[in-house]
Amino acid sequence: MLLLTKADLASPRRVRAVYRPLGLPMLTTRRPLPPRTLSRVRNVLTGRISVLIGQSGVGKSTLVNTLVPEASRSVGAVNPVTGRGRHTSSSAVALPLGSGWLIDTPGLRGFGLGHVSAERVVEAFGDLAEGTASCPPGCDHLSEGCALDAWAREHHAEARLDSLRRLLRSREGTSPD
Numbered sequence: 001m002l003l004l005t006k007a008d009l010a011s012p013r014r015v016r017a018v019y020r021p022l023g024l025p026m027l028t029t030r031r032p033l034p035p036r037t038l039s040r041v042r043n044v045l046t047g048r049i050s051v052l053i054g055q056s057g058v059g060k061s062t063l064v065n066t067l068v069p070e071a072s073r074s075v076g077a078v079n080p081v082t083g084r085g086r087h088t089s090s091s092a093v094a095l096p097l098g099s100g101w102l103i104d105t106p107g108l109r110g111f112g113l114g115h116v117s118a119e120r121v122v123e124a125f126g127d128l129a130e131g132t133a134s135c136p137p138g139c140d141h142l143s144e145g146c147a148l149d150a151w152a153r154e155h156h157a158e159a160r161l162d163s164l165r166r167l168l169r170s171r172e173g174t175s176p177d
């Protein structure tokens, strides 16, 4: 699920609009955190193993401390100029939450897909799978002849095709295969 934090600092409206087509469940948190929001978050996490993933400084550990006060995860300051956080929690920690686990991570500056095959990247775009059916065998979905161009136009999926191609291109030159 997508959890948008710090809605007290800026409206989450535009970010929500960008992600809405993915059909992910979305929740928005803010400071002060309304009790209703907290119980929604708790309901989503309960009985599951959840990993909080996001850039340093977005508020993961703050949320962990609210959900599991005895966790005492250290919370970092955000650089007022760059808006970025420092990696205050330097290790991932799993905390029992109800019958499940909540895993706080140190956060990340970025990640690459060099270790993921192109096929796996395409698989993650399940909504485009139908469009790849008419592709030539071994299509890299980046070259002329790829059936996705026509399919995306017809199904108003151009933005999704752009996303797929950005990810596929970001792998170029880094691929192990």
Ligand SMILES: Nc1nc2c(ncn2[C@@H]2O[C@H](COP(=O)(O)OP(=O)(O)O)[C@@H](O)[C@H]2O)c(=O)[nH]1
Binding pocket: 005, 006, 007, 008, 009, 029, 030, 031, 054, 055, 056, 057, 058, 059, 060, 061, 062, 063, 074, 075, 076, 077, 078, 085, 086, 088, 089, 106, 107
């Ligand atoms: N304004 C605002 N600040 C927040 C919110 N949640 C966390 N913070 C602050 O953001 C900074 C980084 O939080 P932290 O939990 O350490 O982020 P992490 O790196 O993702 O674990 C801290 O100064 C928090 O107090 C929020 O909802 N609103």
Ligand SMILES: [Mg+2]
Binding pocket: 060, 061, 062, 074, 075, 076, 088, 089, 105, 106, 107
């Ligand atoms: Mg943290």
Ligand SMILES: [Zn+2]
Binding pocket: 132, 135, 136, 139, 140, 141, 142, 145, 146, 147, 148
């Ligand atoms: Zn193709």
